[in-house]
Amino acid sequence: MRTVVIPAGNLKVGQICLGAVNFGKPLSQAESFRLMDEFVDHGGNFLDSARVYAAWLRGGANASEKTIGAWMQRRGNRDKIIVATKGGHPNLATMDQARLTPRDLRHDIEMSLKYLQTDVIDIYWLHRDDPLQPVGAILDMLQAHIRSGNIRAIACSNWTADRIRAASAYARQHQLSDFVANQFMWSAAEPNRATVADKTIVIASESDLAYHRETLLPAIPYTAQARGFFSKLAAGNAQPANMVTFDNPINRRRFAHMQALSQQYEVSMSAIVLSYLTSQPFPVIPIISASTLEQLRDSLSSTELILSPEDLTTLEAA
Numbered sequence: 001m002r003t004v005v006i007p008a009g010n011l012k013v014g015q016i017c018l019g020a021v022n023f024g025k026p027l028s029q030a031e032s033f034r035l036m037d038e039f040v041d042h043g044g045n046f047l048d049s050a051r052v053y054a055a056w057l058r059g060g061a062n063a064s065e066k067t068i069g070a071w072m073q074r075r076g077n078r079d080k081i082i083v084a085t086k087g088g089h090p091n092l093a094t095m096d097q098a099r100l101t102p103r104d105l106r107h108d109i110e111m112s113l114k115y116l117q118t119d120v121i122d123i124y125w126l127h128r129d130d131p132l133q134p135v136g137a138i139l140d141m142l143q144a145h146i147r148s149g150n151i152r153a154i155a156c157s158n159w160t161a162d163r164i165r166a167a168s169a170y171a172r173q174h175q176l177s178d179f180v181a182n183q184f185m186w187s188a189a190e191p192n193r194a195t196v197a198d199k200t201i202v203i204a205s206e207s208d209l210a211y212h213r214e215t216l217l218p219a220i221p222y223t224a225q226a227r228g229f230f231s232k233l234a235a236g237n238a239q240p241a242n243m244v245t246f247d248n249p250i251n252r253r254r255f256a257h258m259q260a261l262s263q264q265y266e267v268s269m270s271a272i273v274l275s276y277l278t279s280q281p282f283p284v285i286p287i288i289s290a291s292t293l294e295q296l297r298d299s300l301s302s303t304e305l306i307l308s309p310e311d312l313t314t315l316e317a318a
Helices: 029-041 063-075 102-116 135-147 161-174 206-215 226-235 240-246 249-265 269-278 293-299 309-317
Strands: 003-006 011-014 017-019 046-048 082-087 121-126 151-157 179-183
Touching: 011 082, 017 029, 029 063, 029 293, 063 082, 063 102, 082 102, 102 121, 102 135, 121 135, 121 179, 135 151, 135 161, 151 161, 161 179, 161 206, 226 240, 226 249, 226 269, 249 269, 249 309, 269 293
Parallel strands: 017 046, 046 082, 082 121, 121 151, 151 179
Antiparallel strands: 003 011
16 A cells, blocks of 8 residues: 655555444444454554544444554554544534534543543544634644644644635644644545535535645545445445435546546456545545445555546546
């Protein structure tokens, strides 16, 4: 697997990040361990979790972080793994109420350190923004956790480009640690935006992508494979839920181009979907998700493929 350096945090990570949303619940600990072992065997070292993962399932609270922490302890490999987790997510019952106070962040960070069984979090994502707060106040809150050694680097998830730009300007002006990466919903598939129920997430727009092209800020997108939409379409077993979110004329045209590229490069549809992201003119580290070893191996089968600018233009023109 190719590696990418996240310059601001001086972090060397694999080109693909393994998302842990299902680790521990609904996947068992044993299943989750097998996926992480396989990922590392393929050269991966970057795991992405969150405090809120699986909290919507009975008995799922903290399952993801607990599972990663137990795995690192069992394998004795903490020094070889880049661990990212997220905090500051609203309570699920009150998604319209932000949780980015000093008390909220301190609580979430302390709990993440406990469940991950580590002294430091390599990348700490703010899972949501609080647009009612000045960005400076939010950055100021995080600096104490960096100075204490609890966090190596900070990043943002579901923030707009305008807010990220404002945060970067404040960090430069006050000589503070800035966000080292941005996480949003992005893939080769254009979603039917009205069908995305959670209105607090940021779906990548042209202005968001233009900001990354301008600044070269690393993007670490989730739903990077459009929940398998193109692969399932190719296999003839597209799922109804995915069809609702991703079936539209744009994606049908892109699918035809992807089929041609899959045949041209003799790789799977998953490889084309992920290469669309990793071939961009700025650093992109897609977050993949897998429930089985077969799915994981398919996603990791062609991590060396780089699409040409012409390939990207053809797909985007669709």
